Amino acid sequence: MDFCEMTTERIDISSVARRVVPPECGATVTLDGYARRFTKKDGRVLETEHLVYEAYPEMALKEMQKLVARAKAEFEVSAVGIVHRTGRLEIGETSVVISVAAPHRRAAFAACEWLIKELKRTVPIWKKEVYADGEAWAEGESNA
Template structure:
């Protein structure tokens, strides 16, 4: 299979239901791999000194999934022998729920950690997803990184 085929067959989804990193493992693990690193991003109860009561995520779903596939292409360029999958949940989430899940399988553990960290860092830079934090006294769209036409698809590694 070519890298394009692997990415086309991969799991890169924006979902409006609870997600887990474990559900990605069957999509990345084969008998040739000896390591799976997973990352789960969860909703924290505090941010910037305020008590957070809940979060709502919104995405540009078609573009977000396309950007995830671009990140996968970057991962495969750096770690040719691996499999990666990513999910991001949208809608209202409670404290402690999983908002983003990534799994990377590789022959040995070192590369799985490295590729997983790379993938989550890139996801937070380029994938068009926004979060609105709810506090006891209101709610705010939290702004993070401004993607650029140049940097968004060029990679930062």
């Protein structure tokens, strides 16, 4: 029921969400993370032209699977699906989908928030922002 995947293709959000619908559940919370055009940084607004995501794919999948196991141990949730895209993404295209199914919505919201926070901190994927006049790797938070 749980799944973690990496893809270079466009992600179909609703099909990810509908893969986690166990019979004991009544709600799925789905995060659709997508490429942002405007980013505030040091009092300036940077305009991104497109993004490039790079991954250490084998380790990224292992770290995602650890997060799913921890989420299921710490929250009252039944199923978790995570799909992360890599390669070039245009503005507005989905980079990550996290779907969490639970008997009741409250646990699903809490687990989904925890999962994206931990994914950004521990899963070995990197985002490069490409501007009209240059590029920069996004500054990640401190790791595990």
